Amino acid sequence: MSGKVIFKNVEDLYNYIEEYKSTKSSNSANSLGIVFDEHEYFYWYDSGTGKVINIDKDIAFLLYNLTNSNLSLDNVVDIISSHNIDELNLIDVVNEEDLLKGFKISSLHCSDFLKHTHKEIQDGVSQLILELTEKCNMRCKYCIYSEGYSGNRSFGTVSMSRNLALKAIDYMDKDGDSNVVYISFYGGEPLIEFDLLKDVIEYSKQKLSNRKVTYSFTTNLTLLTPSMVDYFSTVDNLSVMCSIDGPKSIHDQYRVYSNQRGTFEDVMKNFKLLCNIFEKNKTFNVTVNAVYMPPYSKSKIETIYDFFSNLEFVPDKFTYRLGYPSPDTIPESIKYETYKGDMSIQNWQNEFVTQMNSFEDLKESSIISGYDKIHKRAITISASNRISLNGCCIPGYRRLYVRTNGDLIQLGGHKFSVRFDFLF
Ligand code: SF4
Structure with a gap:
């Protein structure tokens, strides 16, 4: 239906948006697009086409009100006349660019969408995460x-059995994606079970030899040894996500051993060791995840940025991600300082980007990935009526998390009522 609706006048457009609002519990049409401004220019981001259109301030005012307020048609006509908006020109542009026709919830019920969904499910699960x-x-x-956080398990003493881990690989062989499979290892600290991790990789190499397999794990780095590095040098398509919060004074504030001793010295020694893999293995990739904890300040972000930018042993393509902790994980003692309302990362990024001389400079910076997603978004001439599934609503269709005891968890936290052991 989308792409074929032509508005004859503002009344048509108004009725279309009102009907759209009536299908939303929020009674808002802001999922059709948003008005935003930058450097005194106004823009419309259109969700149906992905286009960003430069608009004048009066049109911005009208579009904002059409999509966010409950104005009557008379109110809309008043805005058009009091702001001297050229109605015919506005309708021409909306029709020509196919704007304001974002995804409608009713499209989920059509047979075309169901066929598409069915095909996606048939392709099989592509990511297996083994705890x-x-x-x-x-x-x-x-x-x-840690003790005291509700909703999660506490630190345990259990590890996955070899039998269960290999069964999970058998499952991927039988029911996984037939082209590409992602296998991730998670913990606790997965390197505590290095021998098991290695067994799973070696087994996958044989069992899934007919498809591309990519491996990844997250580690605190403290247990990495030279012999582990030797082994990882031989594994194709391996990505390691390292947890490092920044320089010693920042990292050691929260990342400690059970005796409260800071881990920074051990972590950095092993991070350097890990980076040796780049010389031997061109498919290897490493990233750093840094948790940004209070007290928040611009100077703290600059200190973290300087620290990661000046590491001499990391490869050119090295990136780090600085992010807030998830709300459930903040210790009670500092909860009042949580990220809600903090804008320091956003402000720093904005300032950083405006100082860039070229897009090439921006590409080389570690914050490119967030902007790159926007830059590479799908843009279509006419509004698209297709929304891709994000894996949240069909349990296990894209990602499958297997706990140490075989319980399966759909990412998002809903537990299946089935154990992996019973799938065979
Ligand atoms: S390294 Fe730290 S954050 Fe990760 S599981 Fe261990 S204690 Fe938790």
Whole structure:
């Protein structure tokens, strides 16, 4: 239907938007697009086409009110006349660019969408996440597994059995995506079970030899050894996400061993060791996840940025991600300082980007990925009526998380009522 609706006048457009609002519990049409301004220019981001259109201030005012307020048609006509808006020109542009025709919830009920969904499900699950162990040798003060955080398990003593881990790979062979499979290892600290991790990789190499397999794991780095590095140098398509919060004074504030001793010295020694893999393995990739904890300030972000930018042993393509902790993981003692309302990362990024001389400079910066997603968004001439599934609503269709005991979890936290052991 989308792309074929032609508005004859503002009344048509008004009725279309009102009907759209009536299908939303929020009674708002802001999912059709948003008005935003930058450097005194106004823009319309259109969700149906992905286009960003430069508009004048009066049109911005009208579009904002059409999509966000409950104005009567008379009110809309008043705005058009009092702001001297050229109604015919506005309708021409909306028709020509196919604007304001974003995804409608009713489209989920059509047979075309169901066919598309069915095909996606048939392709099989593509990512398997194995919780190799509940154990961890560290006790970060914001860890989701620390005592006192509701909704998560506590630190445990259990690791996954070899039999269960290999069964999960058999499952991927039988029911996984037939082209590409992503296998991720999670914990606790997965390197506590390095032998198991290695067994799973070696088994996958044989069992899934007819497809591309990519491996990844997240680690606190403290247990990495030279012999582990030797092994990882031989694994194709391996990505390692390292948890480092910044320089010693920042990192050691929260990332500590159980005796409260800071881990920075051990972490950095091993980070350097890990980066040796780049010389031997061109498919290897490493990223850093840094948790941004209070007290928040611009100077703290600059300190973290300087620290990661001046590491001499990391490769050119190295990136780090600075993010807030999830709300459930903030210790009670500092909860009042949580990120709500903090804009320091956003402000720093905005300032950083405006100082860039060219897009090439921006590409080389570590914050490019967020902007890159916007830059590479799908843009279509006519509004698209297709919304891709994000894996949240069909349990296990894209990502499958297997706990140490075989429980399966759909990412998003809903537990299946089935154990992996019983799938065979
Ligand atoms: S390393 Fe990870 S699992 Fe271990 S205590 Fe720290 S945050 Fe928790």
